[in-house]
Amino acid sequence: MLRAMIAVLLLAGPAAATQEYILPTLFDVTDVASDDVLNIRSEPHAGSPVIGSLAADAARIEVVEERDGWARVNTGEGSSWASMRFLSPRSDTWQEGALPQGFSCFGTEPFWDLQAEGDSLVLRSPDNPDDARPRQAVLGSGIFRDPMRAVLGRDLTLVAVPQLCSDGMSDRLFGLRATLVLQDGTPRLLSGCCSIAP
Numbered sequence: 001m002l003r004a005m006i007a008v009l010l011l012a013g014p015a016a017a018t019q020e021y022i023l024p025t026l027f028d029v030t031d032v033a034s035d036d037v038l039n040i041r042s043e044p045h046a047g048s049p050v051i052g053s054l055a056a057d058a059a060r061i062e063v064v065e066e067r068d069g070w071a072r073v074n075t076g077e078g079s080s081w082a083s084m085r086f087l088s089p090r091s092d093t094w095q096e097g098a099l100p101q102g103f104s105c106f107g108t109e110p111f112w113d114l115q116a117e118g119d120s121l122v123l124r125s126p127d128n129p130d131d132a133r134p135r136q137a138v139l140g141s142g143i144f145r146d147p148m149r150a151v152l153g154r155d156l157t158l159v160a161v162p163q164l165c166s167d168g169m170s171d172r173l174f175g176l177r178a179t180l181v182l183q184d185g186t187p188r189l190l191s192g193c194c195s196i197a198p
Helices: 003-016
Strands: 023-031 039-040 050-055 061-065 070-075 078-084 087-089 104-107 110-116 120-122 131-140 149-153 157-165 173-182 188-195
Touching: 039 070, 050 070, 050 078, 061 078, 061 173, 070 173, 104 173, 110 173, 120 149, 120 157, 157 188
Parallel strands: none
Antiparallel strands: 023 061, 023 087, 039 050, 039 078, 061 070, 070 078, 104 110, 104 188, 110 120, 120 131, 131 149, 149 157, 157 173, 173 188
């Protein structure tokens, strides 16, 4: 019995340790010749029209969805597809107790955005263009490379969970849904999306 349990643990351990990523996360272009590009297509299949490209050395590309070997990436005001065969996940995107460098969240109705800048969270809205608040903590789930985060600042809490999210203003899709609770003055609950694109 003990040998069977040890065998199960040995088999389960490496599987958990080799989990490469949970979306959204950042990828680098790989295995594309230096004089070539990685095509971005309007739909997730090789026969779809090419609507853009990524350089052979492009890095830190945000992937928000994977479908049948294709990665959904945001380009311009739209959401398009690149072959996963030529994308390699980065291992440094999600670190416990931290936010990726390009982490930002935003919403409409009402308009707001929140960005991590150094040790501060900068909240912007039409009424308050630069409201910097000390960042107190970044909490994760404790699950390896899980992008879910709770970000605590003075009189605010932001919770970002992996889920496809539309900003309602463009044809882009984002990989994190945001809920922002503001506790200064009259408490408010705002919703929106988050991006980790640099």
